[in-house]
Amino acid sequence: MEARSAVIQPRHGCPHPPHLKSSLLLILLLGVWYGQALEMITGKIPYLEAVNGSTVLLPCKYASCIGIEDLYFRWSFNDTDPQNKLCDAVIHDETSEPNVKVYKDRVEFIGHNIEQNVSILLWNITFDDGGVYTCYGKNPKEKGRYHNATFTLVVVDQLTVVDNTLAKLIATCVGGALGLLMCYVLLKNFTLWVMAQMEERNKEGLITSSGIDNTENGLSGSKSTPKPTPKKA
Incomplete structure (x- = not known):
């Protein structure tokens, strides 16, 4: 008798194509990368109404999950052109303070790198200072991507009551x-x-009145009726 060998045929399924796996991996890497990206923060309420001639604080902080290395930041006013800037500097690492260059009058840098703070002050503001201020940041660890946050300043004669x-x-x-x-x-x-x-x-009055009536009528519970004296034989 001729022996026949059993041949197991592979099941025909729907294997994942290589390009699909590559796409999923790329999406995962991008998600991790964006989650670790630099973030510039100007506060929960990036808006301020200030009186003409006063001094105002323009807040800005940065945050990065992967740390910084030669982080570049700058403040710009009413323009995204890098040449139209108020101040800028490079922060080499988390422990070093930046050497900030100020390009406009009445601008003062008051940030501290240990607090990840790159805020500035505007002294003696005028109506021309009203507008949108942008705080930029670029971390070389993220291949030089720019991040920014804005702060709006409105200058008025007097605050609204x-x-x-x-x-x-x-x-x-x-x-x-x-x-x-x-x-x-x-x-x-x-x-x-x-x-x-x-x-x-x-x-209580009814109970008292009922007791008095019973006494007067000789009912049970009232005074006992005297018994007649028995006759002698």
Whole structure:
């Protein structure tokens, strides 16, 4: 008898093509890279209204999960052109302070690298200083990608006084309503207590009156009726 060898045929599935695996790997690497990217931060409320002639702080901090190396930063005003800048510097590492160059009058750098702070002050602002200020950062560890955050400054003659008359009126009405409600509750409880006391006294009066009637009528519980004297034989 001729022996036949069993041949196992491979199953026909849908193997992942090589380019799909490469794409997934690239997306993963990009996600990790963006998650570690440099971030410039100008605060939760990047907006300020200031009076003409005052001094204002323009806040900016940087953050990077992979650290910095020769981080370049600059402040610009109303323009994204690198030539139109207020100040700039290079921060070599996390422990060194930058040698900041200031290009405009009334601008002062007040940041500290140990706090990752690159904020500036504007002295004696004028109406011409109103506009958008941009804080840039570029970390060579990220192949020189630029990151930025903006801060808007509005210069006014005087600060707007907020009219809180309506808020006071609402608070007064709410307080009055709560006061009336409390008075109503107290009055209701007092009335119920008085009525309970009166009802209790009425019950006591009825019991006393019932006892007196029973005594007068010779009923059980009243005074005993004297028995007649027995006759002698």
